[in-house]
Amino acid sequence: MQTAEIQRWLAARREQGLYRQEQQVQTLPGGLLRCHGELFVNFSGNDYLGLAEAAPLRQALADAARTDGLASTGSPLITGYQPAHAELSAALCDWLGVEDVLLFSSGFAANQAMLSALQGPDDLLLLDKYCHASMQDLLTSGQRVFKRYPHQDLTALAALLQRSAASNQSVVVATEGVFSMDGDVTDCAALLALLTPDRPLLLDDAHGIGVLGPEGRGSWAAHGVQVSALQCLMANFGKALAGQGGFLAGSRDVIDFIRQQSRHYIYSTALSPALCRAMQTSVLLCRTEQWRRDQLADNIGLFRQLARQAGLGISASTTAIQPVLCTDNASAMGWSAALKQAGIWLHAIRPPTVPQARLRISLSASHSELQIRQLVQALVQTQPATAQHRTTTIPENCRE
Numbered sequence: 001m002q003t004a005e006i007q008r009w010l011a012a013r014r015e016q017g018l019y020r021q022e023q024q025v026q027t028l029p030g031g032l033l034r035c036h037g038e039l040f041v042n043f044s045g046n047d048y049l050g051l052a053e054a055a056p057l058r059q060a061l062a063d064a065a066r067t068d069g070l071a072s073t074g075s076p077l078i079t080g081y082q083p084a085h086a087e088l089s090a091a092l093c094d095w096l097g098v099e100d101v102l103l104f105s106s107g108f109a110a111n112q113a114m115l116s117a118l119q120g121p122d123d124l125l126l127l128d129k130y131c132h133a134s135m136q137d138l139l140t141s142g143q144r145v146f147k148r149y150p151h152q153d154l155t156a157l158a159a160l161l162q163r164s165a166a167s168n169q170s171v172v173v174a175t176e177g178v179f180s181m182d183g184d185v186t187d188c189a190a191l192l193a194l195l196t197p198d199r200p201l202l203l204d205d206a207h208g209i210g211v212l213g214p215e216g217r218g219s220w221a222a223h224g225v226q227v228s229a230l231q232c233l234m235a236n237f238g239k240a241l242a243g244q245g246g247f248l249a250g251s252r253d254v255i256d257f258i259r260q261q262s263r264h265y266i267y268s269t270a271l272s273p274a275l276c277r278a279m280q281t282s283v284l285l286c287r288t289e290q291w292r293r294d295q296l297a298d299n300i301g302l303f304r305q306l307a308r309q310a311g312l313g314i315s316a317s318t319t320a321i322q323p324v325l326c327t328d329n330a331s332a333m334g335w336s337a338a339l340k341q342a343g344i345w346l347h348a349i350r351p352p353t354v355p356q357a358r359l360r361i362s363l364s365a366s367h368s369e370l371q372i373r374q375l376v377q378a379l380v381q382t383q384p385a386t387a388q389h390r391t392t393t394i395p396e397n398c399r400e
């Protein structure tokens with residue numbers, strides 16, 4: 001592409017209010033964030049359990065930097081798989097009750113590896129329309145047969161399954177445990193009731209891991225589902241587990257198949273050993289510190305109660321992700337800017353990431369009652385006149 005064309009594209013992007021830019025911020029303990037010397041309460045992070053500020057986790061990373069080092073020095077099948085990787089994998093297997101896991105440098109890579117390997121050449125992929133970009137992106141390659149079913153619409157999914165059975169079409173289904181922009185939870189038990197072992201389910205539980213189910217095993221566990229009912233589980237370390245990277249979990253054979261196939265695994269530098277050690281500590285804290293999930297649940301309950309009392313339009317989500325929909329991009333951006341004036345950091349999420357602009361409130365166990373009261377009060381005081389009180393969203397195709 002010519003540079004002049006790139007410049008025109010960027011200018012148009014700015015005009016449409018769709019220009020994206022990093023903001024340099026420093027996240028601080030106590031649900032806070034500093035930007036250009038000013039302090040804000042942070043309602044845009046994904047540190048659901050408050051582990052990002054946990055002293056034992058930081059200590060584990062510092063210790064491991066000395067004992068295991070920063071660099072894995074290679075891809076996992078060359079020199080990159082070290083004791084730290086093996087022990088983190090064993091800890092994940094023990095926690096989730098799976099036979100094997102594969103570690104990836106990001107959840108994005110893990111999702112791409114999962115779908116690339118497990119959608120066979122003749123399989124039809126059925127995907128919830130709201131699934132994350134890391135799953136949607138593969139579909140545009142033109143090499144895959146897929147259908148997106150309306151968000152969480154199990155009746156529509158059942159109809160697609162019936163049609164594919166009638167035409168002897170093999171099928172793989174993929175969805176998210178907790179949807180990243182709406183916060184709604186998939187009823188895994190109900191979804192699995194539509195499937196048979198020859199029609200496997202692939203689950204992205206990036207926003208469910210650590211937060212839902214016994215010991216925070218995830219959204220599937222919260223619905224009483226056995227992990228063996230999923231063909232493959234994807235989750236990441238970048239949200240409740242307060243680190244970075246992702247993993248795939250499943251039976252020995254399924255994971256071994258992905259190991260043999262996945263270019264994302266074979267041709268990429270393995271995770272830092274120090275990070276793996278830290279993530280082992282994170283898993284341990286997550287399993288044993290139930291108070292973090294209890295505190296998060298209290299914070300979600302308090303926010304919803306105050307928001308309802310204040311007449312704010314909130315969705316039905318009962319998770320840490322609480323979207324507030326806006327009429328358009330400008331109103332979302334204006335609301336977010338006004339909230340900053342009130343000391344609240346709450347990012348506006350706009351199309352094409354979501355079908356409708358919104359403020360995506362992300363609650364954490366590290367928020368105090370006072371901070372949540374401050375959030376609701378500020379939302380009410382800065383609400384644009386055009387703010388929309390809707391509780392549902394419009395289907396789209398590209399989620400963050």
Ligand SMILES: Cc1ncc(COP(=O)(O)O)c(C=O)c1O
Nearest residue numbers: 106107108132180206236238400
């Ligand atoms: C649902 C979902 N899946 C996958 C990812 C990608 O994970 P990572 O950030 O570890 O690459 C994200 C993160 O934004 C996500 O929200």
